[in-house]
Amino acid sequence: MSILVDQGTKVVVQGITGREGTFHARGCREYGTKIVAGVTPGRGGTVHEEVPVFDTVRQAVEKTGAEVSLIFVPPAAAADAILEAADAGIRLAICITEGIPTADMTTVKAALASGSMRLIGPNCPGIISPGKCKIGIMPGYIHKPGPVGVVSRSGTLTYEAVAQLSRRGIGQSTCIGIGGDPIIGTTFVDALGLFKEDAETKAIMLIGEIGGTAEEEAARYAAKEVRKPVVAFVAGQTAPPGKRMGHAGAIIAGGHGTAAEKMAVLKECGVRVLQSPAEIGEAIEAALKESGRPGGAGGTK
Amino acid sequence: MKIHEYQAKQILKRFAIEIPKGDVAFSPKEALAIATRLGGRCVLKAQIHAGGRGKGGGVKVADDADQAESLARQIIGMTLVTPQTGPQGKKVRRLLVEETVAIAREIYLGVTLDRGRSVPVVMASAQGGMEIEEVAHKDPKAILIEPVDPVIGFRPFQARRIAFALGLAGEQATAAARLMQALVRAYRETDASLAEINPLVVTGAGTLVALDAKMTFDDNALFRHPEIRELRDPDEEDPLEVEASAHALNYIKLEGSVGCMVNGAGLAMATMDIIKLVGGQPANFLDVGGGATSEQVASAFKILMADKNVKGVLINIFGGILRGDVLARGLVEAIQQVQVRVPVVVRLEGTNVEEGKKILRESGLDFTLADGMLDAAKKIVALAGGR
Numbered sequence: 312m313s314i315l316v317d318q319g320t321k322v323v324v325q326g327i328t329g330r331e332g333t334f335h336a337r338g339c340r341e342y343g344t345k346i347v348a349g350v351t352p353g354r355g356g357t358v359h360e361e362v363p364v365f366d367t368v369r370q371a372v373e374k375t376g377a378e379v380s381l382i383f384v385p386p387a388a389a390a391d392a393i394l395e396a397a398d399a400g401i402r403l404a405i406c407i408t409e410g411i412p413t414a415d416m417t418t419v420k421a422a423l424a425s426g427s428m429r430l431i432g433p434n435c436p437g438i439i440s441p442g443k444c445k446i447g448i449m450p451g452y453i454h455k456p457g458p459v460g461v462v463s464r465s466g467t468l469t470y471e472a473v474a475q476l477s478r479r480g481i482g483q484s485t486c487i488g489i490g491g492d493p494i495i496g497t498t499f500v501d502a503l504g505l506f507k508e509d510a511e512t513k514a515i516m517l518i519g520e521i522g523g524t525a526e527e528e529a530a531r532y533a534a535k536e537v538r539k540p541v542v543a544f545v546a547g548q549t550a551p552p553g554k555r556m557g558h559a560g561a562i563i564a565g566g567h568g569t570a571a572e573k574m575a576v577l578k579e580c581g582v583r584v585l586q587s588p589a590e591i592g593e594a595i596e597a598a599l600k601e602s603g604r605p606g607g608a609g610g611t612k
Numbered sequence: 613m614k615i616h617e618y619q620a621k622q623i624l625k626r627f628a629i630e631i632p633k634g635d636v637a638f639s640p641k642e643a644l645a646i647a648t649r650l651g652g653r654c655v656l657k658a659q660i661h662a663g664g665r666g667k668g669g670g671v672k673v674a675d676d677a678d679q680a681e682s683l684a685r686q687i688i689g690m691t692l693v694t695p696q697t698g699p700q701g702k703k704v705r706r707l708l709v710e711e712t713v714a715i716a717r718e719i720y721l722g723v724t725l726d727r728g729r730s731v732p733v734v735m736a737s738a739q740g741g742m743e744i745e746e747v748a749h750k751d752p753k754a755i756l757i758e759p760v761d762p763v764i765g766f767r768p769f770q771a772r773r774i775a776f777a778l779g780l781a782g783e784q785a786t787a788a789a790r791l792m793q794a795l796v797r798a799y800r801e802t803d804a805s806l807a808e809i810n811p812l813v814v815t816g817a818g819t820l821v822a823l824d825a826k827m828t829f830d831d832n833a834l835f836r837h838p839e840i841r842e843l844r845d846p847d848e849e850d851p852l853e854v855e856a857s858a859h860a861l862n863y864i865k866l867e868g869s870v871g872c873m874v875n876g877a878g879l880a881m882a883t884m885d886i887i888k889l890v891g892g893q894p895a896n897f898l899d900v901g902g903g904a905t906s907e908q909v910a911s912a913f914k915i916l917m918a919d920k921n922v923k924g925v926l927i928n929i930f931g932g933i934l935r936g937d938v939l940a941r942g943l944v945e946a947i948q949q950v951q952v953r954v955p956v957v958v959r960l961e962g963t964n965v966e967e968g969k970k971i972l973r974e975s976g977l978d979f980t981l982a983d984g985m986l987d988a989a990k991k992i993v994a995l996a997g998g999r
Contacts, residue, residue, distance in 0.1 A: 386832060386835075387835065387836070410832045411832060412803055412830055412832045412833035412836075413725060413803070413805065413830045413832065413833070414762075414800065414803055414830070414833065415833075416730075417725075417730055417731055417732065417762040418762045418763065420730045420762075421730075421731070421761070421762045421763050422763075436932075448902070448932065449932060450931075450932040450962055450963055453962070463878070464878065465876060465877065465878020465879065466876045466878065466879075466902065466932070467874075467875055467876025467878065467879040467902075467930040467932060468876060468878030468879040468881075468882050469878070470930045470932055470961075470962065471879055471882070471930055471961070471985070474930070474961060474962075491877060491878070493725060493727045494725075494727065494730045518878065520877075520878055520881060521881070522727075523727040523728070524727070524728055525727075528728075544882070546878045546879075546881035546882045546885065547881040547884075547885070548884075548885045548888065549866075549881075549884040549885050549887075549888045549894055550881055550884070550897070551864070551866060553696075554864050554897075555831075556864065556877055556880070556881055556897055557862045557876075557877025557878075557880060557881075557897070557899040558877045558878070559830075559831070559832060560727070561877060561878075561881070565744070565745040565748070566745055567745075570885075586885075586889060587885070587886055587889050587986065588882035588883075588885065588886055588985060589886060589984060589985045589986035
């Protein structure tokens with residue numbers, strides 16, 4: 312089992328004819344993901360790298376049964392693309408786009424609150440259930456199937472964590488990049504809730520960073536609700552206050568959102584907190600051993 | 613993006629919020645002319661992108677125009693050190709010259725994003741003039757908060773609720789409520805990330821005046837506000853950061869001696885953290901991005917070399933989209949153009965990593981290859997010396 316997506320998931324790519332859309336839709340297909348449709352307004356009726364293209368998401372859903380959308384639409388139009396996916400009955404939208412105005416996302420978030428579509432991102436690498444399905448921009452080959460759920464605000468730091476795990480023969484159930492923006496769809500708490508219910512997930516790796524209070528909320532939720540071991544790393548222990556560290560959401564504002572604060576709350580809540588990003592593989596291996604479940608998929612190491 | 617106080621006030625004025633009469637001066641002579649126009653007595657306020665200016669000697673009152681000119685001579689060109697500038701301070705190049713205002717009462721008013729609720733909020737406090745963070749720390753209940761619904765907006769009843777809670781009454785409450793709505797409009801129509809009036813002053817005559825103002829803007833929305841983009845003042849930014857942003861690189865200068873070049877913001881922060889853990893100090897944050905080109909890698913390297921504090925460079929790349937061979941070629945190109953005076957440790961992982969390593973080895977240039985983040989951090993700190 313995995314969360315949210317599996318080998319049967321049918322995916323439409325919004326912005327498939329763009330440079331990014333083309334490149335990554337190809338990568339997803341090569342991994343085995345069922346990319347059944349693409350959407351680019353004005354290019355409906357054409358075929359792009361063997362994928363039928365539609366003018367609207369609604370047409371794509373009606374003609375192909377797509378249920379998940381992967382969004383590569385440029386920042387100025389991305390909020391509209393997310394709302395179009397929701398309107399078309401998509402159940403899960405994954406928005407890769409970096410640079411969407413915050414005000415657009417406050418509107419999207421308010422609009423999605425009354426509907427049923429889940430959003431992952433924006434400004435994220437996407438989601439992968441190793442061996443089954445990759446919907447995003449991560450390098451698929453570093454992953455392997457197994458018992459660890461990974462949830463992260465970062466892209467390449469997640470790859471780093473995954474590589475450390477795979478090198479030790481430890482696979483992943485699902486890896487979700489929730490995104491580096493101040494306003495995102497799926498949160499750490501949401502992801503923890505999903506991993507909690509997933510029988511395959513035996514341990515959870517949480518990768519946070521400075522800014523906001525999402526890590527603290529995750530810590531309190533984990534203490535109350537999650538019986539599986541949770542290990543956390545928070546990037547930005549050396550970040551100066553008042554400076555945006557690459558991600559729009561990674562900023563220590565008014566003295567709040569520091570790594571130290573987050574690490575303290577996570578520790579208080581019983582989460583194993585790592586000082587060094589190089590200790591991720593080791594810590595998860597130890598956590599799995601303690602919970603009596605070492606190794607990769609199906610208990611093999 | 614940050615702007616100056618006088619620029620923020622001009623924006624507020626467009627939304628019918630009253631500000632003191634005055635203008636910006638770039639020289640003592642201009643200050644003299646403005647002070648004369650204001651009738652002599654005036655306040656001179658240094659314009660830098662940092663708070664706490666009064667404590668650092670950047671705000672002075674002049675009794676007449678001549679004194680305004682001589683004070684302006686002192687302030688313009690001075691290096692102002694405040695709790696927010698850091699010990700090196702900031703050079704003052706612009707001065708706001710304003711009429712003095714008789715103060716009966718001071719109020720705090722601000723609009724900013726509440727990340728937890730995913731909506732903007734209006735914040736107010738009766739303790740005007742005090743930093744809101746300080747109020748939040750000492751007496752969080754003293755802060756009044758109303759959310760701004762992204763769809764239905766900030767309602768008049770919410771503004772009235774704040775006004776009455778602040779102890780305002782009659783005409784003044786109505787005026788304050790109207791002003792709050794104007795501030796929310798200013799925030800939303802300019803895609804601000806902060807719109808703050810601190811203090812908002814109830815004058816001796818009973819009117820409401822924005823005595824100080826601060827606005828910052830969402831960088832991601834600047835594409836639809838060319839008029840705000842114009843307000844950017846590169847003099848207020850680190851020259852290397854300005855250079856980096858011209859090459860679409862995310863660079864932030866720090867105080868340490870180990871330069872780093874990394875792809876991805878999270879990994880870049882984690883690299884800084886591990887350098888510190890093994891006894892070094894990062895000289896910068898630098899994210900070359902997911903799809904960096906050879907040219908960008910070369911520009912990034914030049915920026916690192918332009919920082920005189922840098923005693924060694926750690927390059928940590930996890931190639932997903934950015935391929936190892938592209939990175940390696942960029943590096944070799946950059947090093948052929950730039951005088952490299954420090955040791956360089958490279959840690960490559962991910963797509964086409966073997967090709968990348970081969971290019972680096974065969975370049976004949978002096979790189980130290982590392983295996984994993986910890987090994988890389990230890991190697992560069994040993995080579996650069998922990999400091």
